[in-house]
Amino acid sequence: MPVEIEQFMCRSDNFGVLVHDPKSGQTAIIDAPEEAPILAALRRTGWTPTAILTTHHHVDHVEANLALKERFKLRIVGPEAEKAKIPGIDETVEDGSVLHLGDEKIEVIATPGHTAGHVSYYLPASNVAFTADTLFALGCGRLFECKPPVMYDSLKKLAALPAETVIYCGHE
Helix, strand or coil, rough: CCHHHHHEEEECCCEEEEEECCCCEEEEECCCCCCCHHHHHHHCCCCCEEEECCCCCCCCHHHHHHHHHHHHHCCEEEEEEEECCCCCCCEEEECCCEEEEEEEEEEEEEEECCCCCEEEEEEECCCCCEECCCCEECCCCCCCCCCHHHHHHHHHHCCCCCCCCCEEEEEE
């Protein structure tokens, strides 16, 4: 059974995303840009989060980590390379790591470019990928910590995903 996804606006131009496995009842928050819109989405759906899957360390993706961790006693997962910069991190991942949301497999893809440790999360059974600031609808994210060839290699990895993969990016 595919996951259910709730996407909504946060801050001035971030997307918030909840990913819910209906069979297990587990819900992951993809990045935590702002507490109030995330709480509103949780109320609207009736879901209770069990984890935050962090893509990278920028404040507009981790600002609500500690408040949500305190409120829901959830675990925060993020890239090993950025663990020192991610508030409240409990578990680290790297390229090739595999997580689960209920029975749903989540593959971690290292997608450096925007930041040196940026990761994306791919759910093959549901044909969705969460790329945050690596890939947008009209291009890629700005390069803060890497050179263009690094971002190009990350974009090639994402381009290799099946054509039917739906991409959820971090900004409009």
